[in-house]
Amino acid sequence: MTSVRFDNATRTYAGTDKPAVDSLNLDIGDGELLVLVGPSGSGKSTALRMLAGLEPLDRGHIFIGDRDVSDVRPRDRDIAMVFQNYALYPQLTVAENMGFALKQQGMPKDQRIARVREVAAILDLTPYLDRKPKNLSGGQRQRVAMGRAIVRQPAVYLMDEPLSNLDAKLRVQTRTELAEIQARLAVTTVYVTHDQVEAMTMGHRVAVLKDGILQQCAPPGELYHQPANLFVAGFIGSPAMNQVALGTGRPLQLGTATVALDSAGDAAIGAGSAGDEITIGFRPEALEVGNGPLRARIRTVEDLGSEMFVHVSIDHLGSPLALVSKMPASFAGRPGDDVGLQLVGTTHLFGTGALRLASVSACLS
Amino acid sequence: MNRDLAVGERRWVNMVFGLLAWVVGIVFFFPVFWMVLSSFKNEQDASASPQMFFSPTLDRYREVTKSSQGLLSFSQAFSNSAFVVLISTLLVLLLAIPAAYALAIRPVAKWRDVLFFFISTKFLPVVASILPLWILAKELNLLNTRLVLVILYTGMNLPLAVWMLRSFFQEIPRELIEAAEIDGASLGGQLKSIILPTAAPGIAATALLCIIFAWNEYFFSVQLNPVRGATVPIWVTTNISTRGNFIAKLSAASVLASLPVVIAGWIAQKRMIRGLAMGAIK
Numbered sequence: 001m002t003s004v005r006f007d008n009a010t011r012t013y014a015g016t017d018k019p020a021v022d023s024l025n026l027d028i029g030d031g032e033l034l035v036l037v038g039p040s041g042s043g044k045s046t047a048l049r050m051l052a053g054l055e056p057l058d059r060g061h062i063f064i065g066d067r068d069v070s071d072v073r074p075r076d077r078d079i080a081m082v083f084q085n086y087a088l089y090p091q092l093t094v095a096e097n098m099g100f101a102l103k104q105q106g107m108p109k110d111q112r113i114a115r116v117r118e119v120a121a122i123l124d125l126t127p128y129l130d131r132k133p134k135n136l137s138g139g140q141r142q143r144v145a146m147g148r149a150i151v152r153q154p155a156v157y158l159m160d161e162p163l164s165n166l167d168a169k170l171r172v173q174t175r176t177e178l179a180e181i182q183a184r185l186a187v188t189t190v191y192v193t194h195d196q197v198e199a200m201t202m203g204h205r206v207a208v209l210k211d212g213i214l215q216q217c218a219p220p221g222e223l224y225h226q227p228a229n230l231f232v233a234g235f236i237g238s239p240a241m242n243q244v245a246l247g248t249g250r251p252l253q254l255g256t257a258t259v260a261l262d263s264a265g266d267a268a269i270g271a272g273s274a275g276d277e278i279t280i281g282f283r284p285e286a287l288e289v290g291n292g293p294l295r296a297r298i299r300t301v302e303d304l305g306s307e308m309f310v311h312v313s314i315d316h317l318g319s320p321l322a323l324v325s326k327m328p329a330s331f332a333g334r335p336g337d338d339v340g341l342q343l344v345g346t347t348h349l350f351g352t353g354a355l356r357l358a359s360v361s362a363c364l365s
Numbered sequence: 366m367n368r369d370l371a372v373g374e375r376r377w378v379n380m381v382f383g384l385l386a387w388v389v390g391i392v393f394f395f396p397v398f399w400m401v402l403s404s405f406k407n408e409q410d411a412s413a414s415p416q417m418f419f420s421p422t423l424d425r426y427r428e429v430t431k432s433s434q435g436l437l438s439f440s441q442a443f444s445n446s447a448f449v450v451l452i453s454t455l456l457v458l459l460l461a462i463p464a465a466y467a468l469a470i471r472p473v474a475k476w477r478d479v480l481f482f483f484i485s486t487k488f489l490p491v492v493a494s495i496l497p498l499w500i501l502a503k504e505l506n507l508l509n510t511r512l513v514l515v516i517l518y519t520g521m522n523l524p525l526a527v528w529m530l531r532s533f534f535q536e537i538p539r540e541l542i543e544a545a546e547i548d549g550a551s552l553g554g555q556l557k558s559i560i561l562p563t564a565a566p567g568i569a570a571t572a573l574l575c576i577i578f579a580w581n582e583y584f585f586s587v588q589l590n591p592v593r594g595a596t597v598p599i600w601v602t603t604n605i606s607t608r609g610n611f612i613a614k615l616s617a618a619s620v621l622a623s624l625p626v627v628i629a630g631w632i633a634q635k636r637m638i639r640g641l642a643m644g645a646i647k
Contacts, residue, residue: 054543075549085539091562100558104549148548 002155002188004028008060011046015121022212023179030086031186033179033219033289035203037193039235043212044192045160046138051190052158052336053077054202064155075104076322080149081158085165085304086141088133088148095120095129098147119151119217122181133169139170146178157182157189163198175202196236200224208232230354233281239324244280244316250279255314255321257364261347265360268349281348284309284326289333293364297335307327312339404617410514411613425617429604439621442600447625449511449596450579457526457575458568460519465530466560470542480531483524495588501588511594513588518579525578528635533567542585573633577626591632597622 006026012019021043028034036044049055051062053074061070069077080101088097095116096122101113120126125144133141142162149157162178163171179202182189182320193199199206200220207217216228227233233241246252249268254257259280261269269278289310299322302309310325310333323341333339347362405421430439464483468476496515499508507513508599537560545555561568583598591599604618605611 052543052547054546074543074547074553077547079547081547083540083542085538085540087538089541089545089559091557100545100547100550104551104554120567148544152548158475 003030004188004190005063006047006051006060007063008189009050009057009062010059011043011050011055012058018211019043019058021050021209024212024214026207026214026217028188028190030188033182033189033191033202033204035193035199035206036209037196037199037235038204038209040194041211042209044194044209046212047189047209048158048160048192048285052079052081052155060110065173069342077301078155079158080152080156082145082149082160083161084161086133086145086162087139087265088144090133091277093130094125094136094144094147097144098125098151099192100148101135101152105170119147121144122150123147135339137330138166139174142166142174146181150181153187155188157187159189159191161193162191164193164195178202190331197238206236208235210235213255226356226359227281227348228356229358230279230281230350233325233348233356234349237283239242239284239326241281241283242287242323243279243350244321244323245277245279248275248277250275252280254280254296254364255296255316257341258294258342259347259362260342261349261362262360264358265347265362266348268318268358268360269351276351278357279350279354281350281353282343284324286343286345286347287323287325288340288342288344289325289327289339292340296341298335298337298339300335301331301333303329314341398555400616404614404620407614408610408613411616412610426621428612429618429621430618437595437603439600439618442595442597445511445594446580446596449514449518449594453515453522453579454572454575456519457513457522458572461523461526461530461571462556462561462568462577464527465534466556468527468535469531469536470560478598480528483527486520486524491584495584499589500584507589509590509593511590513589514582514594514596517585517589518582521582521585522575522578526575529571530564530567533564533571536567537563548610569633573629576629580626 004026004029006024009024011021024043025048026034036047038044046055050057053065053069053072061068063069064077064079072171089100092100098116098119099112102115107115116129117126120129123146125140125143125147127264128136128140128144133144135196143167145162149159151358165175167176175198181223193204199222203220205217205219206223208215208223212229216223216232218226218228223232223236227236227241230243234243244254246254246259252261252269270274289296289312293355294314296312296314299311299313302311307329308327308331310327310331312323312325313320314323315321325341327333343362345361346359348359349357351357404425405423407422408422409414410419451473467473468480473479485548496581502513507516541559541563542555545559559631581598586596586599587602590596601615601618601622602613606614
């Protein structure tokens with residue numbers, strides 16, 4: 001049973017005023033794969049390094065299981081870490097790299113070799129055990145780094161963007177393998193990435209960070225369908241969610257069209273009179289390009305084979321505004337065509353402080 | 366075909382640069398070559414106007430290495446030098462490696478000031494420090510001992526070694542040390558398994574420079590230690606005589622004095638050019 005808990009964990013780097021990680025509260029369940037995701041500078045790597053013991057805490061605590069490890073040295077935390085650049089020991093062979101931690105623990109040599117061979121077999125590394133890291137390909141090095149973590153059977157795995165040095169195809173393949181291995185070993189894992197697709201596909205839950213502050217921690221589906229705020233809404237999903245500030249007026253006006261909300265939506269924004277500043281958000285698949293009431297012109301069409309991304313421009317509050325729609329492959333519009341837009345899926349309403357008020361169905365009229 | 370040629374493709378430019386490199390090389394190397402040549406001549410030939418042909422002889426080498434009563438012998442000077450150089454270099458590494466670790470990998474407070482302090486000890490001209498050093502050595506009964514040179518050469522090379530090793534240690538990817546730390550290696554284990562092997566080419570380069578500087582040092586040696594415990598540079602000068610010609614003999618002595626450094630450099634070169642931390646990082 002190994003859970004991990006961040007309790008108001010805060011880290012401020014010397015020479016800066018703003019914490020890199022600000023009062024982080026996070027519970028990670030036993031055997032869970034939690035992904036920390038965010039843009040660069042969001043504090044996700046710092047949070048991981050705090051858990052590893054490589055960064056001290058300025059405030060708060062970190063627990064691994066029931067033990068407060070805030071002041072425990074990295075080597076006494078029972079963790080294994082996979083680094084972005086793998087950090088393989090250059091003068092040691094693959095087998096020695098993988099067995100290094102076991103040797104430090106004082107495990108007898110024959111047991112050590114048996115254990116390394118066992119893990120090497122899982123990772124298809126058996127033919128390379130006698131090679132040095134410099135004689136391996138990028139993908140093989142990545143697997144050695146994984147193997148070095150796996151042989152230890154630690155309480156928690158920490159992974160700091162372990163796939164970002166691989167080429168696109170290998171990354172997708174390794175992503176799946178990694179998720180499978182994690183599921184098989186059922187060891188609590190904290191995984192850092194800046195790639196939201198990686199986060200969504202791998203994480204049991206995904207924690208989105210921005211400027212050192214946790215924005216939302218939820219399963220991928222919830223993050224996508226019920227984003228806590230505008231940042232999460234814009235960060236998760238590709239192409240990004242369309243977001244339009246509609247002002248304080250009621251009913252809501254988008255370009256030349258009126259946004260008609262269902263009753264839940266009206267209740268959420270206080271329809272009838274002028275109220276708070278409202279921003280609406282709708283995913284590309286919730287925007288239909290065809291004969292809707294909102295006039296627009298097609299700028300570009302991206303044909304992905306299975307679907308099309310249609311970039312359109314509307315006139316909103318006197319200036320052009322770019323929107324993107326995801327249409328089926330049968331879509332026949334061309335750049336320069338004048339079209340009409342309609343909302344066909346969920347529309348998210350964001351109010352004061354960019355927080356989500358409700359996710360409702362809406363249409364343009 | 367009307368394209369610009371890269372520098373390497375202009376043949377005559379290449380030839381001019383090549384020729385220039387050869388000329389510079391020869392100008393630098395020629396005096397050394399002449400010294401080696403002279404060491405195989407007899408004194409008359411060495412002093413005469415340059416000749417195309419001469420009968421080479423090893424007599425000068427026999428003369429300089431033959432120990433004669435009352436004079437400093439080659440073997441004595443050589444063993445003194447070897448002792449002083451090796452012990453001082455060993456001490457330098459023993460002291461400089463922990464210092465460089467503290468300045469590069471886990472920077473102590475005010476590490477910039479510390480670093481500056483180290484190099485500031487080299488600001489004072491050696492001549493200015495020789496009198497206090499001489500008095501100290503005399504008071505401590507260290508004049509004419511090998512120990513005084515061991516101490517001075519250690520102090521002389523330490524700042525340089527700390528600076529060099531610090532920059533080599535900084536080249537070690539931080540993640541390597543962090544990985545070792547997480548893998549359970551103690552400080553000693555990190556040093557032994559990760560830091561020292563990764564920085565080995567840099568340590569070899571540093572050791573070589575310390576050896577060269579200590580081997581070639583003349584001023585301290587001649588001021589503090591001219592009799593017992595005299596080193597090879599002093600022995601070379603004992604071959605200067607006030608009567609007759611001595612160019613060939615001095616050349617032979619100089620060649621012998623240069624050989625250890627040349628050999629050490631040749632051996633160390635293979636280690637030094639090996640890339641630092643190859644394969645650790647993508």
